[in-house]
Amino acid sequence: MHTQNYPQLESVERIEAGFEAFGYICSREIATAVFLAFQLRKPILVEGPPGVGKTELAKTTALMLEAPLIRLQCYEGLDESKALYEWKYGKQLLYTQVLKEKLGDLLHGATGLAESVERLHQFGDIFYSEDFLEPRPLLQAMRQEKGAILLIDEVDKSDYEFESLLLEILSDYQVSIPEIGTVKAQVSPMVFLTSNNTRDISDALKRRCLHLYIPFPSVELEERIVRSRVPDAGDQLRHQLVEFVHSLRELDLKKAPAVSETIDWARSLLLLHADQLEENLVRDTLNVLLKFQEDIQTAQPELQKLLSDRG
Amino acid sequence: MQDRLVGFIQVLRSHQLRISPAETLDAMGVATTLGYADRDMLRDGLGLVLAKTNRDKAIYRQCFDHYFSHDFDSSPPEQAEDAEEESPNADSLPLDSPGLQPEGNAEPQEAQPSPLDEALAESPALAELANSALLQALRDNDRNTLALAVARAAESVSLSNIRAFTQRGQYTRRMLDALGEEVIRRGVIELEQQDSPALAELQGYRDMLRERVRDTVEREYLLQAQGRNAQRMDEILARTRLNNIELHYQQRVYELVRKMARKLAARYARKRRVYKRGQLDMGRTLRRGIPHDGVMFNTYWRRVNKSRPQVLALCDVSGSVAAYAKFLLIFLYSLADVLPRMRSFAFSSHLGEITDLFRQHPVEKAVEIANWRYGGSTDYGASLEDFSRLALDDVGSNTTVIILGDARNNHGDPRLDLMQQLYQRAKQVIWLNPESRRAWGTGDSEMIRYQSTCHFSAQCNNLEQLERFIDQLLRNTR
Numbered sequence: 001m002h003t004q005n006y007p008q009l010e011s012v013e014r015i016e017a018g019f020e021a022f023g024y025i026c027s028r029e030i031a032t033a034v035f036l037a038f039q040l041r042k043p044i045l046v047e048g049p050p051g052v053g054k055t056e057l058a059k060t061t062a063l064m065l066e067a068p069l070i071r072l073q074c075y076e077g078l079d080e081s082k083a084l085y086e087w088k089y090g091k092q093l094l095y096t097q098v099l100k101e102k103l104g105d106l107l108h109g110a111t112g113l114a115e116s117v118e119r120l121h122q123f124g125d126i127f128y129s130e131d132f133l134e135p136r137p138l139l140q141a142m143r144q145e146k147g148a149i150l151l152i153d154e155v156d157k158s159d160y161e162f163e164s165l166l167l168e169i170l171s172d173y174q175v176s177i178p179e180i181g182t183v184k185a186q187v188s189p190m191v192f193l194t195s196n197n198t199r200d201i202s203d204a205l206k207r208r209c210l211h212l213y214i215p216f217p218s219v220e221l222e223e224r225i226v227r228s229r230v231p232d233a234g235d236q237l238r239h240q241l242v243e244f245v246h247s248l249r250e251l252d253l254k255k256a257p258a259v260s261e262t263i264d265w266a267r268s269l270l271l272l273h274a275d276q277l278e279e280n281l282v283r284d285t286l287n288v289l290l291k292f293q294e295d296i297q298t299a300q301p302e303l304q305k306l307l308s309d310r311g
Numbered sequence: 312m313q314d315r316l317v318g319f320i321q322v323l324r325s326h327q328l329r330i331s332p333a334e335t336l337d338a339m340g341v342a343t344t345l346g347y348a349d350r351d352m353l354r355d356g357l358g359l360v361l362a363k364t365n366r367d368k369a370i371y372r373q374c375f376d377h378y379f380s381h382d383f384d385s386s387p388p389e390q391a392e393d394a395e396e397e398s399p400n401a402d403s404l405p406l407d408s409p410g411l412q413p414e415g416n417a418e419p420q421e422a423q424p425s426p427l428d429e430a431l432a433e434s435p436a437l438a439e440l441a442n443s444a445l446l447q448a449l450r451d452n453d454r455n456t457l458a459l460a461v462a463r464a465a466e467s468v469s470l471s472n473i474r475a476f477t478q479r480g481q482y483t484r485r486m487l488d489a490l491g492e493e494v495i496r497r498g499v500i501e502l503e504q505q506d507s508p509a510l511a512e513l514q515g516y517r518d519m520l521r522e523r524v525r526d527t528v529e530r531e532y533l534l535q536a537q538g539r540n541a542q543r544m545d546e547i548l549a550r551t552r553l554n555n556i557e558l559h560y561q562q563r564v565y566e567l568v569r570k571m572a573r574k575l576a577a578r579y580a581r582k583r584r585v586y587k588r589g590q591l592d593m594g595r596t597l598r599r600g601i602p603h604d605g606v607m608f609n610t611y612w613r614r615v616n617k618s619r620p621q622v623l624a625l626c627d628v629s630g631s632v633a634a635y636a637k638f639l640l641i642f643l644y645s646l647a648d649v650l651p652r653m654r655s656f657a658f659s660s661h662l663g664e665i666t667d668l669f670r671q672h673p674v675e676k677a678v679e680i681a682n683w684r685y686g687g688s689t690d691y692g693a694s695l696e697d698f699s700r701l702a703l704d705d706v707g708s709n710t711t712v713i714i715l716g717d718a719r720n721n722h723g724d725p726r727l728d729l730m731q732q733l734y735q736r737a738k739q740v741i742w743l744n745p746e747s748r749r750a751w752g753t754g755d756s757e758m759i760r761y762q763s764t765c766h767f768s769a770q771c772n773n774l775e776q777l778e779r780f781i782d783q784l785l786r787n788t789r
Binding site (some may be wrong): 012028029032033035036039040042044045047089093096097197200203206207210212251311 | 329331333335337340341344345350351355356358359360363364365368577603604606608609
């Protein structure tokens with residue numbers, strides 16, 4: 001990606017505007033991070049509470065640059081055969097069968113074991129060659145000719161061992177395959193890693209990345225986000241609902257409502273033809289915002305106070 | 312400016328941020344890419360490479376604001392015509408520290424000669440003062456010149472060496488001397504003797520200058536010394552006997568304990584999933600080979616999944632040992648990531664399980680409740696009996712039992728038979744005693760006898776020993 005010229009990534013302001021055109025409203029810090037990631041050829045590690053648009057950032061970047069998005073979803077037990085590459089065992093097996101039949105022709109005329117082996121050696125290592133390689137997301141991203149956006153989602157879900165696997169890719173944009181050698185990316189991809197902070201990411205990985213923390217957006221920013229995503233909601237409603245969500249986040253909840261939930265809620269309120277927040281309406285639709293019964297119970301008695309405070 | 316950046320990174324390091332040389336280089340790259348024109352953008356940008364946890368980001372922001380507070384000026388300098396004072400250092404940006412200006416000083420002075428002008432013109436004793444560039448700068452409110460002069464004075468007295476709170480006065484004095492404040496000081500004395508109307512004005516300038524210098528010194532102290540002092544303080548706290556730590560420092564010690572725990576957790580978390588490769592699973596290997604025409608491409612091994620270790624902590628919460636119990640528990644529970652199967656019990660006259668308390672409350676609170684609920688005079692015999700009833704069945708070859716107590720049984724029955732049982736069933740029994748080894752076995756202490764039924768016993772009364780012990784515990788249990 002980095003060798004190419006992207007006018008969209010020329011300056012922080014252009015990135016901000018570009019994202020906005022695709023409906024992704026971001027803070028200055030996020031745009032700065034993308035700008036630097038491109039300029040310094042560094043991956044970005046994005047952390048933050050769930051639902052603040054970490055994955056969306058990578059998707060929008062891909063849309064904006066019209067580059068393919070390659071996504072690797074991490075989970076416990078993910079290993080290199082699912083992330084990096086795998087040998088095509090079926091195909092290898094088929095070739096052994098073919099080879100078995102051809103073996104007679106090949107070795108025709110050879111006398112003794114030593115000569116036969118000698119002759120076989122001349123054929124090279126056909127089973128472990130590029131033809132039998134099944135690329136997985138990481139290798140695919142390295143091989144994209146025009147560059148790609150590589151999204152490694154929820155790294156914190158993977159094991160520690162997997163993190164070490166990423167180190168080579170993240171610092172040098174290359175992959176070592178023992179049987180073949182090193183595959184270096186022609187055009188290095190732009191890498192986004194996301195983490196929900198369920199565990200600490202190792203220092204080695206962090207050192208290789210720009211570290212971007214996306215917090216819940218400020219009221220103004222969130223209003224802009226809602227305006228861009230749900231343009232039909234009226235100004236008053238939008239202001240009220242964003243204020244309300246912000247006050248909910250200050251309560252002691254198991255899971256605070258995310259930006260995506262604010263958007264969902266705005267959409268549902270719109271469907272119910274609401275033009276301002278009323279207590280009953282909020283009470284009935286609270287389950288769009290809060291996904292745990294405990295949280296709903298915590299919030300219910302506070303509703304009136306929250307609404308009158310912020311109204 | 313690059314030097315400033317390196318200096319900034321030094322400051323961040325003294326505030327406990329771990330910044331590698333590679334990250335320093337990244338920071339340089341960021342600064343070159345973004346330029347120094349937009350302060351907020353630079354702050355965001357450097358934050359991306361220098362602070363890599365949420366906690367670090369808060370510290371980073373604070374340091375950035377302190378360190379670069381006077382390097383960026385949002386308003387253009389008001390007067391910059393003083394050519395000879397123009398910055399000789401092309402790198403340095405307009406310096407400024409707003410808000411120090413007493414009201415009314417910015418009024419044009421030429422319009423009406425002030426009493427000070429008259430006094431200066433009249434009195435020959437003030438000739439030196441009249442020629443002072445410093446006073447001129449103060450009177451013209453020339454921020455650039457002033458800030459530059461202050462910065463030079465700071466350099467000449469090597470202000471960046473400031474270490475202690477008590478040095479602030481001394482450094483302020485030396486800075487003022489370096490600035491040539493003496494002239495103004497003498498002028499004030501002179502005017503005082505003359506009882507001149509210009510006195511108040513000159514005093515105003517003097518105070519303004521002093522305030523400015525004091526401010527610079529203060530800021531430098533905060534930057535340079537605070538981090539280092541905190542580090543030294545932590546070292547001292549780690550070696551202090553835990554029950555001597557005053558209430559005032561407790562919060563800090565909790566923080567320290569968490570820090571140690573984080574370090575240990577990071578070291579041991581890696582080895583959480585240990586598999587032992589067992590024998591070849593012939594059946595499975597054959598079965599999986601069927602689709603490949605019986606060729607056994609993949610081999611399967613009987614894996615032995617090493618079960619996670621269990622730790623049981625028994626803490627004496629009677630008055631004499633409570634403080635130690637508290638820290639041990641806080642330490643152990645801060646390690647929840649690496650010791651997931653942790654159960655805790657509190658005892659003095661009787662024993663009860665307090666694991667649930669830790670689930671319901673934050674650690675400090677839970678320790679307090681346990682203390683309150685189980686505190687009293689100690690009876691080890693009865694407590695061990697309670698423990699056997701509650702949890703002896705769960706003690707197995709994976710279990711590590713940690714007992715924290717002074718083994719002072721008030722001359723009661725020590726119930727060594729129960730300890731014996733525990734010793735035979737558990738993987739390890741560890742006794743931590745806050746008393747020094749010399750006191751073991753004296754008076755009503757049963758330590759020598761209990762020691763015989765433990766795999767390991769140690770004296771443990773400060774954080775350093777505690778950390779060492781827990782390090783060992785983690786190494787042995789997995």
